[in-house]
Amino acid sequence: MQNIQENNLKEISVSILGCGWLGLPLAVSFVQKKWNVLGSTTSKEKIEKLKEKGIKAFLIDLDNDIFQSQFFKTDYMIVCFPPRLKKNGDSSFLEQIEKVCSQLSVNKNIKVIFTSSTSVYPTENRSMKETDADSSHALYKAEQMLAKSVNERLTVLRLSGLMGYGRIPCKYFSGKKKLTNGETPVNYVFRDDVINVIEAVIEADLFNQTLNVTAAKHPNRKEVLENCSERTEYIKPEFIQPDQVVPFKIIDGEKLNGLLNYKFKYPNPINFPY
Template sequence: MKISVLGCGWLGEPLAESLSKKDHTVKGSTTTESKIPKLEKKGIEAYLMTLEPDLNCENCESFWNADVLVLNIPPGRGRDNIIEYHGAQIQSVIEHLKSSDINRVVFVSSTSVYPKLPGVVEESDAIAGEAGRESGNALLRAESLLMDADEFNTTVLRFGGLYGYDRHPAKYMAGKTNLNRGKAPVNLIHRDDCIRIIEQIIEEEITGEIFNAVSDGHPPRKMYYSSAAEALDLVPPTFSEDTDKEYKVVSNRKLKDKLNYRFKYPNPMLLEQ
């Protein structure tokens, strides 16, 4: 297949490389000109592309000559109008899709779309405008724009917190004190599982679906961050007394049932070998 990856960052670049190794024709975008040779060396046709919020890219006609688009552009941080801005970015991509050969889109979303509900949350529990934070509301708006378009079919993947290789959540928590929500379960997923899930969605031509994608294990924050910090020779964080009981666990049941998926890293407590 011909697959375009819009957003070759920490997840998109290794995804594009993995797809290329499977003999797909892969095209990837980056906002950093110096990254172009690095992508090309990995067998990826590289394009310099920005979304500010309109899509800008010179000589990018062939980027849109593809069967599938993996859209991997998270909402920008620190903006007052994040919902409107990200919506405009997505709408600009949609306008290019309408006049392209692409008929399938895989959109990388996040479990931040869910409100702060206690208990187990499933795909139907996301409510427009009621996410726990504004980035989640921006993603819900983006999901809706893509799913409502008639010119192509979209599958949405709501990933939990990403970790793996050089990126581990414990590094950002090490040494911090008096943290809250120590009993709250983590909802994480390893980058390798993200890539395998996206590849399966593409290769099995699954469309029109929304999936949560988080690992099976949901250890409490206090246990997870403290144990991981010690394993990485970092100073463990400390947590305050926790009285909050409104914790959510993101369900991966639909993903496992429909894709018959089995996680490479089912438990985030187990560090990579």
Template sequence: MNTISILGCGWLGKTLAISFINEGYTVKGSTTSEEKLELLEMNGIEPYIVDISDFEEYDSFLNSDILIIAITSKDVDGFENLIAQIQESSIQKVIFISSTSVYGKLNKVMTEEDAVLKLPLTEIENLFRENTFFETTIIRFAGLFGDERQPANWFKNGKKIPQPKGFVNMIHKEDCIEIIQEIIAQNCWNETFNACSNHHPTRREFYTLAKLNNDFEVPKFEENEVYEWKIISSKKIQEVLDYTFIHDDLLRI
């Protein structure tokens, strides 16, 4: 399997595509913007315009061995159409990038065995999980950061940060890319994984340090909210893939 299509070459997808090219893969990458086609091509990515909400046919883009879905769309109908096309394509394996937002704040540690909220995202997960024409692994990433996506820049203009006593669930871009590569390298399919740093400082501790280290003022917090939190467990992915996080101390980054 040496051809990979990446649906969504944005903040994560473009860097991921470049990492696979460096490993010797042929990579097709999609965007919804005509202006970004040249940028993808400059990085060695075979560029395509793909918007799943348009219900067009993507035969050439799907002429690959592996499909990685890295778009934020929650268009259930669009995904149903995409899946119908995948079934007719050469795609054998799919990685669907989901989110730990599927878990409610139940004041407990959340694992892959816990119930999820009834959301378009969980409905889309099930569409892929239940399909028997190809094999899918679902990765539920925690809050994404790295490069230009820096937590110090969040909650600007005096906006108060909610749940200061709650806990941070985050994962660095480098770990996201390494985990995706390991899933393919280890041929690990038909799984659902949480992916989140093991370190869970309080939101007050994390955002205060992030702001001060970047010369911002001490942030303001919502102090009188009902205490709600969750801690995302990544124990399963670490055990199955024998994975060690690159960025596992959120207060040192």
């Protein structure tokens, strides 16, 4: 895999659609690399906050058809706004992606990274590779829509459960009792690693790919939550032995390792800093 020349990287522009919990620190990291960074927000109040961090801020509101064409005149776009499928439903998210695709179609050279999720995989008590996705899942449909729009210029990153910086696993189970999923393996990834992988994909010009992004180790939930509780203020949950096997899946990250040779900063969720 040939990396892009360093001089060319200094001249690139990157648009980040969704400067939230992941998108904002990603944008800041790009700014630190001296890249030309464009960031979107749905909030007028957040415009100045983005500008203060060296980000060219744009108001983009997919639900209300508010676009700025300059935002899409860029070398790379990272699509990383949360789908909110449980709150708004599949159709609302897919309508948003359709609007993104209509804007992307005017730029025939743009390369796109879509931060999807490993929730596209069914829970079948086995390891899940990139070819195992549920084709009926809204995120999978979104991936296909984007692929049709930009063809080989898309790379899909299916992220495991995002952790770090306020997202603490034991926070969500603090003090709970009679949990039956203590023996199921976790699929987590730390935010720093996601940011580093996205940067590495751009630097390696690794497109026309679908890749799982997950920490290499998959300790069981009980180990992770008990260790997390011991290091934080959250109350250790209690587990009981289930009557039958609790469904699980293990996300396989070998394809990314083979293509990108990325070394994870936090390969084991037990050692994630909180």
